[in-house]
Amino acid sequence: MPMLPRDVKKAVALLGADPERSIDELAAACGVARRTLEKHFRRFVGRSPSEVRHALLLERFRHELLRAQPKSNVTKIAMLCGVHHLGxxxxAYRKCYGESPSVTLRRRCAALERQETVPAVLSPTLDRPVVAVHSFELIGARAHRLITIADEIAIVLLRDRWLSVGPPRHARYHLRGKVRExxxxxxxxxxxxxxxxxxxxxxADRWEGELDDVFAFEQNVAIRVASAIGSSVRSAEIQRASHADPAQLGAWELTMRALPRALLIQPAAQAEALELLERAMDLAPQDALPMALAAWCHAQRGSHHLGPQPDAEKQAGRELALRxxxxNACDPKVEALLAAAHTLAQDFEAASTHCDRALALDGACVWGWNRSGMLHLYHGRATDAIECFQFARALGPDDPLNFFCxxxxxxxxxxxxxxxxxxRWFTRGIAEHPPALWVNRFRAAAFALAGRKQEARQSFAELTCAYPDLTIGQVRRALPHTPGFCDRACEGLASLGMHP
Known part of the structure; x- marks a missing residue:
């Protein structure tokens, strides 16, 4: 891809921050004539500024639909996104995403309705980082109508079983806020x-909005804050555990230290993760999280050629998942991990149960939608699978498992x-997660079946370099794809010279 001129780079950045900017405003901000900006966009981007602006508006609109709360409507969301000609x-939305905005919104609302009312109590025997939610500073008469916003945030945070909410004197993290009219x-x-x-x-973040419905406004802010805090605390805890004295780590710190190693899905990294998780399970035998993560590790090792005994690895994962x-105490992420372990052990009924639980506990559980997509895939329901993966990516654009989508x-x-x-999508998955060289078993086959021989040979070379002893039989047994999928993947690999 050619280097972008300064005016195009700046215009793209400005549009990303505010797609509602007019082309004349963009040209003025970039210090060039409108005609010059349009010419540069067509030459270096392949689209006009208006087309890029339209695509960004579509993306923003879909993102807001997928994050909408109950009682939201398409027209109001469109207005908030700067869409003035909804028809x-x-x-254009239907052409881009294959469904109408109202269908997207109904699916989002249906996911929220699946969320059950569960006790917002974390077992006192489990060690989790404490977040203190301080009362918000309210400035202005209308701002004082949000008197319970801190409580709403605390309630939503309690659904995240990877942290707890408590008083400031016990807290590792402090949340403060200000509402101004x-x-x-x-x-x-x-x-x-x-x-x-x-x-x-x-x-840190900020939002602006009109106060039409106090309760809906508070709930919307609370859900957005809680989602961001969960990932921020997780990252901070991983950093804290990685710099602590290994001999002083508790079960939670050991699990956090294991997590990034597990997500790499590499032989050495996952072996290290399993060692850490074994210690965590010894220290906290009643904590489902390290056990579920260990189950997931074993299942991944058995499915991606990361160990010499794949069947034994999958069985170990299934046994840990059952334990x-x-x-598990209502943790949706744990349910999603258990679904993954059962799926790869081809116990689809148990996997489906855990997927349903994950999404019932949290309709916005990214890992739950990710695993649900995999279940649909292995049943041959391609359209449903793609929908789940797209939903997961939209809900968690920075999630570490997005490459699986x-x-x-x-x-x-x-x-x-x-x-x-x-x-194309297999290539994107490897770009998002370079250690996933095992994807080349399907990428090489896809290129071969598409008639792109050079790309197929290159992808196959990457696969055999990483897995020199891999056979077609091992590929066929690795994942529970449909027979038709496996037959065509093996046909493509055979055409490239892989041994039976």
Whole structure:
């Protein structure tokens, strides 16, 4: 891809921050004539500024639909996104995403309705980082209507079983916020999360909106804050555990130290993760999290050629998953991990049960939608699988397992014979997660079946370099794809010279 001129780079950045900017405003901000900016966009981007602006508006609109709360409607979301001609925009949305905006919104609301009311109590025997939610500073008469916003955030945070909520004197992290009225019937909310030990701000954000419905407004803010805090605390805890004295680590710190190693899905890294998780299970035998993560590690090792005994690895994963399921205390991420372990052990009924539980506990559980997509895929339901993967990516754009969504979408296209598209998504999955060289078993086959011989040979070379003894039989047994998927994948690999 050619280097972008300065005016195009700046215009793209400005559009990303605010897609509602007019082309004349962009040209003025970039210091060039409108005609010059349009010429540079067509030459270096392949689209006009208006087309890029339209695509970004579509992306923003879909993102807001997928994060909408109960009682939301398409028209209001469109207005908030700067969409003024909903009819034409809805037609473009359908063409881009294969469904109408109202269908996307209904699916999001249906996911929220699945969320059960569960006891917001974390077992006192489990060690989890404590977040203190301080009362918000309320400035202005309308701002004082949000008197319970801190309580709403605390309630939503309690659904995240990877942290707990408590008083400031016991807290490792402190959440503070401010709500200010702007004098035009709009409110601005500023929120910051601070690490008590270092006094560093580890996350901050702000929102603006109109206060039409106090309860809906508070709930919307609470869900967005809780989602961001969960990932920020997880990252901070991984960093804290990685710098601590290994001999002084408790079960939670050992699990956090194991997590990034597990997510690498590499032989050495996962072996290290399993060692750490064994210690965590010894220290906290009633904690389902390290057990579920260990089950997932074994299942991945058995499915991606990371160990010499794949069947034994999958069975070990299934046995750990059964043990963890008896201990799990309403943790949706644990349910998703258990679903993955059962799926790869080809126990689809148990996997489906855990997927349903994950999404019932948290309709926005990214790992739950990810695993649900895989289940659909292995049953041959390509369209449903792609929908789940797209939903997962939209809900968690920075989730560490997003590369699985790309691989899953690629596999869904492969399932229905769209080999060019499959290869494109497999390539994207490897770009998002370079250690996933095992994806080349399907990427090489997709290129071969698409008639792209040079790319197929290159992908096959990458696969055999990483796995020199891999055979077609091992590929066929690794994952529970449909017979048709396996036959065509093996046909493609055989054409490239892989031994039976």
């Amino acid at each position: 034409r925009f809805a037609a 702007d004098g035009a019937r709009r409110l601005r909310i500023l929120v910051m999360l601070t690490d008590a030990a270092s006094a560093r701000h580890i996350w 963890a399921s008896r201990l 790309s691989i899953g979408i690629g596999s869904a296209h492969f399932e229905v014979g769209r080999y060019e598209e499959a290869a």
